[in-house]
Amino acid sequence: MAIVGQNSTLHSALNFFRVLVILVILVFIAFPVIWIISTSFSQRIDMFKLPPKLFSAFIIDNFRYVFTKMEIDSWIINSLIISIGTMGLSLLIGVPAGYAFSRINFRGKKVLLIMILLTRALPTIVLVMPFRIIMQSIGLLGTRTAVILIDTVYNAAFTFWLMSGIFESIPSDLEDSARIDGCNPVQAFLYIAVPLSKPGLVTSALFAFIFSWNDFLFALTLTSPDTTTLPLGMLSTFGIMQQGWTYMAAMGVIAIFPVILLSLMLQKYYISGLTFGGVK
Amino acid sequence: MTISSLLSIDRKKITLMWFLVPISVYMVVFFLYPVLYNVFIGFFELKLGRTPVFNGLANYKEMLSDTQFLGSLVTTLIFVSASVSIEVTFGMLIAFLLNHENRLMEFIRTFILIPTVFTPLVAGLVWKSLYHPDLGIITYYMRKMGIDIGRGLIVERSLALGSIVVVDVWEWTPLMVIIILAGLKSLPTEPYEAARIDGAGELPIFFRITLPLLKPTLLVALLIRSLDALKVFDIIWAITGGGPGTSTTVANLRIYEVGMNHLRIGYAAALSNVLLIIGVVVGVFLIKFIYKNERL
Numbered sequence: 001m002a003i004v005g006q007n008s009t010l011h012s013a014l015n016f017f018r019v020l021v022i023l024v025i026l027v028f029i030a031f032p033v034i035w036i037i038s039t040s041f042s043q044r045i046d047m048f049k050l051p052p053k054l055f056s057a058f059i060i061d062n063f064r065y066v067f068t069k070m071e072i073d074s075w076i077i078n079s080l081i082i083s084i085g086t087m088g089l090s091l092l093i094g095v096p097a098g099y100a101f102s103r104i105n106f107r108g109k110k111v112l113l114i115m116i117l118l119t120r121a122l123p124t125i126v127l128v129m130p131f132r133i134i135m136q137s138i139g140l141l142g143t144r145t146a147v148i149l150i151d152t153v154y155n156a157a158f159t160f161w162l163m164s165g166i167f168e169s170i171p172s173d174l175e176d177s178a179r180i181d182g183c184n185p186v187q188a189f190l191y192i193a194v195p196l197s198k199p200g201l202v203t204s205a206l207f208a209f210i211f212s213w214n215d216f217l218f219a220l221t222l223t224s225p226d227t228t229t230l231p232l233g234m235l236s237t238f239g240i241m242q243q244g245w246t247y248m249a250a251m252g253v254i255a256i257f258p259v260i261l262l263s264l265m266l267q268k269y270y271i272s273g274l275t276f277g278g279v280k
Numbered sequence: 281m282t283i284s285s286l287l288s289i290d291r292k293k294i295t296l297m298w299f300l301v302p303i304s305v306y307m308v309v310f311f312l313y314p315v316l317y318n319v320f321i322g323f324f325e326l327k328l329g330r331t332p333v334f335n336g337l338a339n340y341k342e343m344l345s346d347t348q349f350l351g352s353l354v355t356t357l358i359f360v361s362a363s364v365s366i367e368v369t370f371g372m373l374i375a376f377l378l379n380h381e382n383r384l385m386e387f388i389r390t391f392i393l394i395p396t397v398f399t400p401l402v403a404g405l406v407w408k409s410l411y412h413p414d415l416g417i418i419t420y421y422m423r424k425m426g427i428d429i430g431r432g433l434i435v436e437r438s439l440a441l442g443s444i445v446v447v448d449v450w451e452w453t454p455l456m457v458i459i460i461l462a463g464l465k466s467l468p469t470e471p472y473e474a475a476r477i478d479g480a481g482e483l484p485i486f487f488r489i490t491l492p493l494l495k496p497t498l499l500v501a502l503l504i505r506s507l508d509a510l511k512v513f514d515i516i517w518a519i520t521g522g523g524p525g526t527s528t529t530v531a532n533l534r535i536y537e538v539g540m541n542h543l544r545i546g547y548a549a550a551l552s553n554v555l556l557i558i559g560v561v562v563g564v565f566l567i568k569f570i571y572k573n574e575r576l
Contacts, residue, residue, distance in 0.1 A: 018377050022388065025374060028450065029392055032406045035417070039409075051424075052417040093302040100299035104292075112300070114567060115307055120504075121563025122315065123555040124511045125532045129539050129548055130314040130321070153311045156303055185295040216401040216514040221540065231401040235518065238405055245409050252402040263397045267390055274396065274455055275462040 036256070039249035047245045062250035072251060074226075075233035082144050082219075082229060083212040086151040090208045093152075094159030095201065099189055101160070102167035119157040127153065128221050135222060142224030150218050155208040162273065166200035167193060203269040210259050230255050315556065318549045326546030339550035349551055351526060352534035359441060359530055360509040363448040368502050370449065371456025372494075378457065379464050389461070392454040400451065404518025407447045408434070411519070434520050437527040444528055447515050452508070456501055463497030464490075496569075503566040510559060531555055 038054050039047070040063070046056040066072050101109070131150050135141040140149075174196075175188040183191070194201070219229040228236075234251045238244060263270040322339055324332040343349055374392075378385050395403070410418045413432025422429050430436040433443045471489045480488075513532045516522060522529035522537075529537075531551070539548030 021373075022377055026388065026391070029395060029454070032403065032410065032450065033394055033398075035410065036402070036406050048415060050415070050420060052415060052420050054417075093306055096299035097303040100296035104296045106293070106297065106300075112304060114564075115312065116303075117567050118560065118563050119307075119311060121507050121559040121566070122311075123532065123552070123559050124513065125535050126318055126552045126556045126559070127311070127314055129535075129545065129552060130318040131310075133545070134314060134317070149310055152306070156306060160303055179292070185292045189299075210397055214397070214399045214401075216399075216517070231399055231514075234405065235401060248405055248409075252399075252405060255399045255402050256397070259397045259399065260394055263393060264390065267393075270393065270397075271458055274393075274458050 036249045036252050039245055040253045042246055042249075044244075044246045062246045063254075066247055066250050066254070070233070070237060070247075070251075071228075072230070072233065072254070075228055075230045076254070078144060078223075078227050079213055079230040082147045082151065082215075083209045085144065085148040086155055086212040087205050087208040089148060089152045090155035090159045091201065091204060094156040094204065095163050095194070095197075096189065098160045098163030098165075099167045099193055101164040103172060116157045116160050119154055124217055128218060132221055141222065142227060144223070144227050146222040147212070147215070147218050147227075147229075150222065151208075151212045151215060155204075155211055158207055159204040162204055163197065163200050166197045170196050199269060199272070202266060203273040206262060206266050206269055207273045209262065213255075213259055318556070319553055321546050322550035322553045324546040326544075326549075328543040328545065332546065335546075339547050342547065343551060343554070346551075348526065348529075349531070349534055349538075352529045352531045353554070355441065355526075355528065356510065356530040356532075359445060359448075359512065360506055362442075363445045363452070364502060364505050364509050366445070366449050367453045367456045367505060368498065370453045371460050371501070372498070374453070374457045375460035375464060379461060389458070392457060394454075395451045396454050398451065400514035401518050403447065403451055404515040407443075407450075407515070408519045411443055435524055437524050440520055440524055440527045444516055444519060447519065448509065448512065451515070452505060456505065459501045459504075460494070460497060463494050463501075467493050500566070500570060503562060503569070507559060507562055507566070510555065510562075 034054065041058050041060065042055075042062075043057045043059060044062075046053065049056075101112070127150065131146075132141065135143075135146040135149075140146045170193060175183075175192050178188050178192055179185070214231070215229070216231045216235075219232045223229065223232065230251070234248060234255065237251070238248045321332070323334060323336060325335045325338070326332040378389055410416050411433045413419060413435050416432075419429065419432055422433075429439060433439050467490070471493070472485065475485050475489060511532065512530060513536075516528050516530060516533060520528045522533045526534075531554070535548050535552045535555070538544050538551060
């Protein structure tokens, strides 16, 4: 009995310790998120007061200000066009390729796979400099297309890799019997394999969107003032305004809102993408 | 097998080969070609608006005595090793804490993912404000607790890089937690049952069974995270811009400066080729490892 008692004290001590550690972690993670949200609703003047307060006022003037006094709407549109464009292009070239890769053997299969996987290893700065020169020479420097093209290098590769794994886990029996019934390979892909791979498609689309939406370096090097994206626009205003924290926070909330919402709504898919398909 | 079925297999293969054409062309044009072009112009003296001049290995020779670049490589190395080792260690500890099935844990697992989707530049600006030398909340309370942070966390050379590492840890530890949790869930149960029957304690079970079984997951997580940490740019750009002095100038920032501000494109290409080699070596190692241990 004594041993059991000792064990349970130890157990509850451990449990207490665990709860404590988890609480500390949660505060650490949540703090910047809470800060940006509360600051976006604060009065600018309160930012200069010491001690700093997390909650002071609740006003929506900052949002009104960034929407009326800044070009935030055009930044949002640019960001949206780039993100959706990347998403579409990545799926368009990545999904059929991932399918074919899982279904046939051919010479050079390994080379293709290595090239695809190496995109992840490639430091972004190595690609962006020559990309700039190439885009300039074909007259695309400063356009949204240039950003879509470079974002797609990374995202089509990710889509290809994820989808080839997904298609591999779908047996080809159904497609084979459809072929016997007169479907051609393209129809078998479109009407049988694609509908069965929906989770993979959602994951790929989600990741392409988040990647492009959050991108900064590519937009910094490849866009012009007309095609500025949201993070880039934020930085330029933040640079101009001394302590324009409340406006920065309002813009930041607008920037992070869609991606956080998407990742929470599609949590299962988001996690499966993060773990590279390891969690089904 | 009849001839017609053979033909149909062949037809399927030919059709599907076409599926691979767009991505192959795309990768050759927008990935392989720019990278090879980068390697190529690394051998040139290329400045904007002037004709390129072939200068062999001169760029690389210059690099060997370029203390600013070599210094930025060291900074990169410190940044990557510090943040990745902290992230993997914390990730593992937190994964063990969260490896229980109940609704609270489920909620926490969702919640901790927020930093990984947080736009990195926005994260940088938020932390910059928290670190502000006069008005930042973190600065204020650290001073209040009597911690000596000099003129401020991102103003003092000795503290700036560490402050950036904290942001990276905030951003990416959750990813490690999720990958390691996935690894923990896929562990076989038999060794644990056998060990319990033999009366083994929790600690020996952890060190003799869990850790060795988890090693492949940990290594993959470590390599993937290292490759991504090597790309760090946005948060540093937002928080310190590489300063104070050059204390947070990682190689990416230095290369950007040389290429975009000094417009020495050939030299910048040569410098970035060093990163290319590091990336490819780590990448090839990772690919070999993953494909030996099946796909993660």
